Amino acid sequence: MSVIDLDVVEDHERFRAELASIAPDGKRKWIYARKQTGKFYTLRTILSWFLLAFLLFSPFVKVGGHQFLLFNFLDWQFVFFGIPFWPSDFYFVALMFLTAVVTIVVFTSTLGRIWCGWLCPQTIFMEMVFRKIEWLIDGPPKEQARRDAGPWNWDRIWHYGLKVFIFFAISFVIANTFLSYIVSSDKLLLYIVDGPLAHIDLFIGLVFFTFVFFMVFFRFREQACVIACPYGRYMSALVDEKTIAVTYDFKRGEGRAKWTRDDTAAKKAAAGSAYKRPDNNGDCVDCFQCVTVCPTGIDIRNGIQMDCVNCTACIDACDEVMDKVGLPRGLIRYTSQAAVEKGSTSWFTPRIAAYMSVWAVLVIAVAAMFFMRSTVEVNILRQEGTTWVTTTQGLGNVYRMEIVNKSSDPLNYTIRVSEPQAAKIIPLGMPGNVAAQSAIKGRFIVSMPKSSITSSSMKLTIHVEGNGKHLRDIHTSFLSP
Numbered sequence: 069m070s071v072i073d074l075d076v077v078e079d080h081e082r083f084r085a086e087l088a089s090i091a092p093d094g095k096r097k098w099i100y101a102r103k104q105t106g107k108f109y110t111l112r113t114i115l116s117w118f119l120l121a122f123l124l125f126s127p128f129v130k131v132g133g134h135q136f137l138l139f140n141f142l143d144w145q146f147v148f149f150g151i152p153f154w155p156s157d158f159y160f161v162a163l164m165f166l167t168a169v170v171t172i173v174v175f176t177s178t179l180g181r182i183w184c185g186w187l188c189p190q191t192i193f194m195e196m197v198f199r200k201i202e203w204l205i206d207g208p209p210k211e212q213a214r215r216d217a218g219p220w221n222w223d224r225i226w227h228y229g230l231k232v233f234i235f236f237a238i239s240f241v242i243a244n245t246f247l248s249y250i251v252s253s254d255k256l257l258l259y260i261v262d263g264p265l266a267h268i269d270l271f272i273g274l275v276f277f278t279f280v281f282f283m284v285f286f287r288f289r290e291q292a293c294v295i296a297c298p299y300g301r302y303m304s305a306l307v308d309e310k311t312i313a314v315t316y317d318f319k320r321g322e323g324r325a326k327w328t329r330d331d332t333a334a335k336k337a338a339a340g341s342a343y344k345r346p347d348n349n350g351d352c353v354d355c356f357q358c359v360t361v362c363p364t365g366i367d368i369r370n371g372i373q374m375d376c377v378n379c380t381a382c383i384d385a386c387d388e389v390m391d392k393v394g395l396p397r398g399l400i401r402y403t404s405q406a407a408v409e410k411g412s413t414s415w416f417t418p419r420i421a422a423y424m425s426v427w428a429v430l431v432i433a434v435a436a437m438f439f440m441r442s443t444v445e446v447n448i449l450r451q452e453g454t455t456w457v458t459t460t461q462g463l464g465n466v467y468r469m470e471i472v473n474k475s476s477d478p479l480n481y482t483i484r485v486s487e488p489q490a491a492k493i494i495p496l497g498m499p500g501n502v503a504a505q506s507a508i509k510g511r512f513i514v515s516m517p518k519s520s521i522t523s524s525s526m527k528l529t530i531h532v533e534g535n536g537k538h539l540r541d542i543h544t545s546f547l548s549p
């Protein structure tokens with residue numbers, strides 16, 4: 069592994085060797101992001117309300133008696149949009165997760181980290197919940213920095229204490245919400261009624277995850293995106309010069325220079341016609357507003373960087389500046405590197421075509437598996453470790469049976485041996501029907517008169533019917549001496 073010598077890195081290239089939030093001595097550089105306003109921020113705020121409402125309330129929405137979404141990895145129970153999936157649907161569920169991953173790959177390679185900026189729970193909670201609370205309690209960035217650098221006086225203590233209390237309370241709500249997606253909202257409510265002592269192990273886990281969420285949003289913050297998140301890491305392998313992302317138009321913006329009185333005068337003289345700044349200056353007025361709003365502390369003017377979560381805050385900040393000086397908006401905008409450099413707006417490359425082909429195949433496979441998915445599963449196997457037993461009729465073999473009813477209606481089933489017809493079934497404590505969305509297990513003996521036994525391993529066909537309809541013919545064997 070090569071080590072970058074920071075002493076020989078040019079100043080304008082240092083961003084490639086350093087993280088904006090880590091000082092050269094390795095200490096954390098705290099990011100005090102400025103509050104932004106603007107078109108994209110408003111859209112993101114509205115979207116965040118919907119997403120937060122969905123996240124918080126969807127565990128309480130029931131479809132056909134099932135939670136709308138359930139991801140019970142512990143007992144391998146999944147419900148998607150009210151449709152339950154069973155352990156026997158393992159391949160189907162795995163394929164759905166794979167399709168979800170490939171969907172993100174397709175989106176990332178065409179639209180960059182649109183997931184990070186607009187949809188990721190980390191960004192939404194950090195920027196739309198915790199950051200806003202912080203601004204309310206601690207004030208603007210300068211005030212926050214001043215307080216943090218000052219002594220532990222009463223002013224700093226109560227601000228800090230209030231923030232810790234509110235952040236921890238919200239983290240507790242988040243931990244409970246995620247728990248309701250895993251154990252179900254019904255069980256969660258039951259646990260709340262029972263009290264923490266009745267489920268102490270679960271409560272300890274809940275407090276632990278509350279603490280984890282608290283630390284993520286109180287201290288770790290943007291580090292989750294720039295260091296910890298694996299998606300952020302592999303994003304660099306998915307984007308190229310044609311990927312549409314938050315991009316600085318360096319052709320228009322460089323050489324950057326402060327806005328001067330000469331600019332104002334020249335702008336006035338141009339009186340609405342095409343205007344070019346004096347001294348061959350670019351449109352960037354070097355105001356650093358795009359940097360002060362950035363939640364990861366980077367300067368987008370350095371080009372596309374892995375630390376950029378595409379939150380669009382710099383677009384809004386720069387548009388505001390452009391409005392003030394009277395230059396066209398869009399110096400920072402959603403576009404691609406190729407569009408800025410060569411004017412090419414095409415995003416459809418052979419790589420994208422390949423990703424989309426894989427994605428289309430997966431979507432078709434998932435849809436086909438869904439429609440072909442059987443609503444009833446029947447498994448009959450001979451009882452392990454047994455050969456034959458003596459029955460009043462002659463000889464018998466013991467079998468195990470499992471019926472899974474994935475439908476929303478109860479299932480009345482019957483089983484009989486269709487071949488050879490002399491064989492009879494003797495149930496061993498098998499339930500008579502299977503309730504909706506449930507499974508039963510039981511055992512039975514197939515008994516055969518000795519006169520009908522023609523070989524030591526005879527073929528046997530068991531006919532299963534459900535609600536009067538033929539379900540399965542199960543082929544197995546019958547052993548005898």
Ligand code: SF4
Nearest residue numbers: 362376377379380382
């Ligand atoms: S560079 Fe712009 S889009 Fe990227 S994280 Fe910073 S503010 Fe958000």
Ligand code: SF4
Nearest residue numbers: 352353355356358386
């Ligand atoms: S906000 Fe716009 S004008 Fe100001 S420094 Fe950033 S890119 Fe340049």
